[in-house]
Amino acid sequence: MSVAPRSPRSAAAVDVILRDGATLRLRAPAKEDAGALAAFLTGLSERSFYMRFHGIRRVDDSLVRHFLEPDWQERGVLVGELDDRIVAVAEYMRLRDESAAEAAFAVADEHQRRGIGTRLLEQLALRAAEAGIERFVAEVLPENRAMLGVFDGTGLEVTRELDGGEFEVRFPIAPTERYMRTRDERDHLAVTASLRPFFEPKSVAVIGASRRRGSIGGELFRNVLAADFVGAAYPINRDAEPVGGVPAYKSVADLPEVADLAVVCLPGPLVLDAAEAALASGMKALCVISSGFAEVGAEGRERQERLLDLVRAHGGRLVGPNCLGIAVPRLGLNATFGPRPLPPGPIAFSSQSGALGLALLEKASERRLGFSSFVSIGNKADVSSNDLLEWWEDDNETELVLLYLESFGNPQKFARLAQRVARRKPVLALKSGSTEAGARAASSHTAALASSDTAVEALFRQAGVIRAGTLEELVDAAALLSSQPLPRGRRVGVLTNAGGLGILCADACAAAGLELPELSEETRAALQPLLPDEASLANPVDLLGSATGATFEAVIPALLEDKRLDSLIVLFVPPVVAGADEVAAAIQAAVERGATDKPVLAVLISRDGTPAALREGGSSVASFAYPESAARALGLAAARAEWLRRPAGTVPSAPDVDVAAARRIVETAINGHSEAWLDAEATRGLLEAYGVAVVPERVAQTADEAVEAARELGLPVVLKTAAAGAHKTEQGGVALDLRDETQVRAAAERIGPPLLVQPMISGGAELLAGIVQDPVFGPLVAFGPGGVFAELIGAAAFRIAPLTDLDANELVQEGKAGRLIAGFRGALAADAPALVELLHRLSRLAQDLSEVAELDLNPVISLPDGYVAVDARVRVAGRASRPALKGW
Secondary structure, three states: OOOOOOHHHHOOEEEEOOOOOOOEEOOOHHHHHHHHHHHHHHHHHHHHHHHHOOOOOOOOOHHHHHOOOOOOEEEEEEEEEEEOOEEEEEEEOOOOOEEEEEEEEEOOHHHHOOOHHHHHHHHHHHHHHHHHOOEEEEEEOOOOOHHHHHEEEEOOEEEEEEEEEEEEEEEEEEOOOHHHHHHHHHHHHHHHHHHHHHHHHEEEEEEEEOOOOOOOOHHHHHHHOOOOOOOEEEEEEEOOOOOOOOOOEEEEEHHEEEOEEEEEEOOOHHHHHHHHHHHHOOOEEEEEEOOOOOHHHHHHHHHHHHHHHHHHOOOEEEEEOOEEEEEHHHOOOEEEEEOOOOEEEEEEEEOOOOHHHHHHHHHHHHHHOEEEEEEEHHHHHHHHOHHHHHHHHHOOOOOOOEEOOOOOOOHHHHHHHHHHHOOOOEEEEEOOOOOOOOOOOOOHHHHHOOOOOHHHHHHHHHHOOOOOEHHHHHHHHHHHHOOOOOOOOOOOEEEOHHHHHHHHHHHHHHOOOOOOOOHHHHHHHHHHHHOOOOOOOOOEEEEOOOOOOOOOHHHHHHHHOOOOOOOEEEEEEOOOOOOHHHHHHHHHHHHHHHHHOOEEEEEEEOOOOOOOHHHOOOOOEEEEEEHHHHHHHHHHHHHHHHHHHHOOOOOOOOOOHHHHHHHHHHHHHHOOOOOEEOHHHHHHHHHHHHOOOOOEEEEEEOOHHHHHHHHHHHHOEEEEEEOOOOOOOOOOOOEEEEOOHHHHHHHHHOOOOOEEEEOOOOOOEEEEEEEEEEEEOOOOOOOOEEEHHHHHHHEEEEEEEEOOHHHHHHHHHHHHHHHHHHHHHOOOOOOOHHHHHHHHHHHHHHHOOOOEEEEEEEEEEEEEOOEEEEOOOEEEEOOOOOOOOEEO
């Protein structure tokens, strides 16, 4: 086959994380690597060299040249680099069967058993797949158990056969759900190991800790001392001046030990030298407080890239730069420049913004919320929210995770991670940037309906992340979820001493998706003798202004025992006859005596704020400032409970598709262009390659050809423009229900060539199905009502690919599309399973071909026995040339 130019994506460097938490850079070798490659090969032990090269006996120029400058079509090569040395090499070579390639790798003896071989294989497979290779073959000596173990442990479907004294190992390289799960497990163990020095340091060095009051480094070091850190703390400054009474050091080289964690508080231009010295001393965990990096422009971005290169070259990890710091209250670690140490507790918090992080911590402090850890990730050059979720998943001190997010580095990894963590502990997120800054230039209905916030909503919904709309809502939800059981349902009882307040709460509950059912007859009978005749026994229960603490204490148990209620909100405004402290104590006593498993929320509006009885840690009641706040928090808790009851879902095995044929169509269309719209023939070929049911059609260039096509297909017909990418209806390029040849000819002459002729399909609901490649979130699958009013109705729902069986079923069954499919206003129900299969096929297409930027099927006619797509538009675009450097 002809050799294509080197793929810039395949040749790009990528950093991987190893079993022990160290990082390693993988990249394609170049001519200038000849000496380093020769040194690596020569340095292999006799056994390692034999295991890799079998019959080759020595290292010579021809062997070294073999690895240099791969073309990434016939041959791909990656080298692993650590401390400016090549420590591993892997390659694939395409076989006579062009869908297969032979794979092999070697690792320096001193770096074996660290998981390097597995990481090489993962990255090699990704690059080989881009070249159209579908499976790897390897020849392995039986005694090379380590190599056999690498192949067997990938999570791929490996087969092996002993032939001529060697094992022939074969496996497909397309990622399966099992492979993704196994790879995620490897990532989890590795990332957790890499973050241990941040969360369990035995010693901390603060580089730039000045004795001058008011300096960031000096105040941060004093915060470490004030929080009573359980380990050793070392201040470092150029004059070795003591800080806070602690002897200082001029450099990390002077320290009595290698510190576990280095916190850098220096002006931006001085950070690189300090970081290099710390890493060279053996430190693996850096938290860079300093600003002057990517947030200030091109010069700062270049400095940040150099900083990250330094950290990765030494196998380390980096929090920041431009961050507030890190705190672990149970260790007495407060390596932040916040105003006070955090109280210990069950909440872990990550903030991309230092200022907003401080604001939330202040609000949380007012609510007596405690923290297991706090990390300000700043520019998140390395450590991100994804990494922190890996740590917090197994952290026994963490019961609830809070995230403030401004951007996503790897949203698909976030979705898998958050979904896994959320099964064990709540994940709450506040995501900024939820509105579009200006109109989005979208060409298809699917793209016009999508937005950045649409993708965020889809991501959080699938992952089980609870999304707060405001900082107040985030704190309220955290207060509720960290102190109360989850409600079993959305049925709420409201108890109040003020009717107006009860009405406000009822309205807020309805807005939050909660319901106020009637109380049971037993409950009403139990309440009647406790209340005056004028009191309301409806829901809300109005005790009237004469109610005292004793009244609340007597009524609450009956409401908690009502099986029609899943939760209780108690409201109180101080009248003359009772005070907030008295009622708070009564509410607390009633709930504790009842030992309920239902959440109880209280809103006591008082001049002095929340009464002490409800402020103290360990209160059995969650307190809120306003009824609306309580209702919103309870709505989020109910949504979490529903998500936990929802099955996890699985990604179905791939349907029969012809990926190679589809890829040829896409590559032919792009062929030197940055983007292109597929013509009718290419669009049909792409959809048929993925098994999408499309309407029969003929392309015509003249009116006579259109008439002939109509005769062949059978009247009535539809005539459309076949111009690539055209919005047919908006441009007047559609003529429907043409019942004779005269009408066909007239329509053809009006619309003009090229033309599409299709049989008229009627009798089913019009739906929209499509995909769009979001530049941040990757492939989104859309589904909703279709036709010319799709954008006006705006009821399309989105999910991030790959779709699980549950995702696809929800898209088909829920919302306005679900009502249409079920048979709206007496219409016949559509074939829902066929539509589910359509969505899975589109999901697979979106994953396989990221070059398909937009695909719009509108309308899809849903029928009682299947569906048919009667119009399709597809835009393809070249992929970004530089993939992410972070490989996990």
